[in-house]
Amino acid sequence: MPPTILVVDDELSMREFLKILLTKEGYTTETAVDGEDALSKIEKNSIDLVISDIRMPGVGGLELLSTIKQSQPTLPFIIITAFASPDDAVQAMKHGAYDYITKPFKVDEIKSVIHSALESKKNSEENNKETPAALFHNIIGESPEIQHVFDQISRVAPTHANVLIYGESGTGKELIAQAIHQNSNASRNHFVPIICNAIPESLFESELFGHIKGSFTGATTNKLGLLELADNGTAFLDEIGELSLMVQTKLLRFLQEREFKRVGDTKIRKVNVRIISATNRDLEQEILAKRFREDLFYRLAVVPLRMPPLRERKGDVPLLTQHFLEKYAQTFNKEVPQLSSYAMEVLMNYDFPGNVRELENIIERGVALSTSNLILPESLTLADAHRKADESPVEIDSPQLQTPLSGTKSTTVPEEDLFEQGLEKVIINLEKEMIELALVRANQSKMKAAELLKISFRSLRYKIKKYNIN
Ligand SMILES: Nc1ncnc2c1ncn2[C@@H]1O[C@H](COP(=O)(O)OP(=O)(O)OP(=O)(O)O)[C@@H](O)[C@H]1O
Ligand SMILES: [Mg+2]
Structure with missing residues (x-):
């Protein structure tokens, strides 16, 4: 019928x-x-x-x-x-x-x-x-902010709307674009990433629309464009803010007419492609500065989707950390290490200018360098300017704690920073780390850990409770 x-x-x-x-x-x-x-x-x-x-x-x-x-x-x-x-x-x-x-x-x-x-x-x-269930399994997070993103993905994925994902570098824009495609009705067709700033302006048209043999020097064969490759699927235009005005005009024409010609060809072709684009630039600012076409913006950003920076969703840091610990333990063929609670606190007080990508790099390095099952703050390489001043972590130059672990001496911390924390806090953190370290060494046996620490079992149990160590 x-x-x-x-x-x-x-x-x-x-x-x-x-x-x-x-x-x-x-x-x-x-x-x-x-x-x-x-x-x-x-x-x-x-x-x-x-x-x-x-x-x-x-x-x-x-x-x-x-x-x-x-x-x-x-x-x-x-x-x-x-x-x-x-x-x-x-x-x-x-x-x-x-x-x-x-x-x-x-x-x-x-x-x-x-x-x-x-x-x-x-x-x-x-x-x-x-497949009834939505596929977000590779996007880690449970904060209200990321849940909101999941909601938006579920709502927009089944439509044919063009989506513009914007947000700082490393927030997971590409991951989101893939999730939209996977949850769409086009999931069985191609997802074609097009990195706009990696294609020279002079070749853009031919990359996007294809060309026919002999249409310009170097065009030795007929070539299928990326849009044709993405037919009935999704084209992901990454770094869209980097497109030159000339290329923007060509792209806009395609979006308006829904048809194109291969370079050097006269035949009009049609494709059915959903466009997801991404940028870490503020496109509205770019429009005001006349570097981005407003009409193109409206075609691309039918549904705008903002990826919040990691510092706005710190609640995801522990889960992401655990995910990356497992990922890199596998890569480096090691047992999955733990982060000491102080090291976790250091991360929670960090701003992550490079967002999730930076956290991933920090954990990768931490796992690569770790020589025990416990990762201490000194194995975390953070950009100093982005640590919160009032919570500035202190790297304690303690031979008992360091030598057996990393073998390298930690960077010296300015004395003022040390004092800023106050003696009590430094001692508490040191004590917590010693206990965590002992527990790891003792395979979580409290009895053996107490022996290692040369304190009574009862006193260890008390401290574990007090510091909320698990
Ligand atoms: N929520 C998340 N769960 C798991 N991994 C994530 C998450 N967000 C980002 N990542 C990882 O962080 C890295 C950076 O993500 P992605 O490349 O998607 O960022 P981006 O926003 O496109 O950055 P850029 O603007 O620099 O291109 C990737 O390795 C990605 O797998
Ligand atoms: Mg990207």
């Missing part, structure tokens, strides 16, 4: 036009004059796709969309917006529209959007049979 499409528009001419077009394409077509009418048609008929105008008297397109998403979240919804209102498009995508089309549109454009929406519905029904 051919798919049934419901066309919702208050203008008779538009309804008629779409009805003729869609019937010619072999679809069954229903029409409705406004949101209310549409809801009753949906109740009575089995509809596979809705195309709706946004502005209508009574129940408008956005309201209709939200209502439908509650009862039939997988029913694809395409919204038709006026050319001049990118905000409407953004709102529509936020409410879960599959895609949007701006008026005036080309017949080919609407045909290709409909085709890909119906494909995606089919894929999602098949996918749902096999």
Whole structure:
């Protein structure tokens, strides 16, 4: 049976036009004059796709969309917006529209959007049979901030909306882009990363769109562009803020027309590609400085997604640390070490200017250098300027603690920093670390640890409780 499409528009001419077009394409077509009418048609008929105008008297397109998403979240919804209102498009995508089309549109454009929406519905029904759960397993975190990101991924992944991920370097933007692809209906097709600043401006067009043999010096064969490779899948445009204005214009044209030509070719080609882009620049600032096109920004950032820096979600540091300890223990073929509680405290008080990537490097080095199962603060290489002054960690030059562990002498700490902590805190930290070290040496036997520390079992038990050592 051919798919049934419901066309919702208050203008008779538009309804008629779409009805003729869609019937010619072999679809069954229903029409409705406004949101209310549409809801009753949906109740009575089995509809596979809705195309709706946004502005209508009574129940408008956005309201209709939200209502439908509650009862039939997988029913694809395409919204038709006026050319001049990118905000409407953004709102529509936020409410879960599959895609949007701006008026005036080309017949080919609407045909290709409909085709890909119906494909995606089919894929999602098949996918749902096999893999119901969302795949975030490789993104570590439990803070409310990262949960919010997971929410956004779940909501945006099944749509066809272009997503712009922005945030500081090392926050996990690429990981998020992959998660969106994996959780989308295009997950079985290619995810093609395109590192914008790695492609010279003169080659960009040919890399993106492909070229034909002899079209320029060096074009010795026909070449498929990256966008064609990503057909029915996702193209990930990384470092989008680095694109030159000339390249931005070419990319914008492709996004508007949904078609392109290979360099040197006359044939017009079409692809169905979802674009996820990422940047660590402030694009709004770049727009003001006239280095980034505003119209391109609106095409790319239909759904903007901010990756918070690690210092705003310190709650994830312990889990990430554990993850990287395990990862690098395996890499270096060692037992999984522990971080001393003071070393953990040092991390919790650190700002991580390089975000998760920096934490990963810190732990990698810590594991590589560790000679026992306990990693102490001196094995953590942090940028001094980003340690919190009031909690400045103190590296204690204590031969008992250091020599057997690292064999290297720790860097000397300025005397003022030492005093800033106060004697009591230094002693407590030292004591905690000695106990943790003894427990590791004694294979967690409190009796043996007490012997090593030359204190009574009871006193050790008391201190373990007091310092909350596990
Ligand atoms: N939540 C996370 N869980 C596990 N690993 C993570 C997480 N976030 C980031 N990483 C790891 O940190 C490193 C940096 O992440 P990624 O490359 O995605 O960052 P980015 O935001 O794209 O950085 P840049 O702007 O420098 O390209 C990667 O090795 C990635 O696997
Ligand atoms: Mg990146």
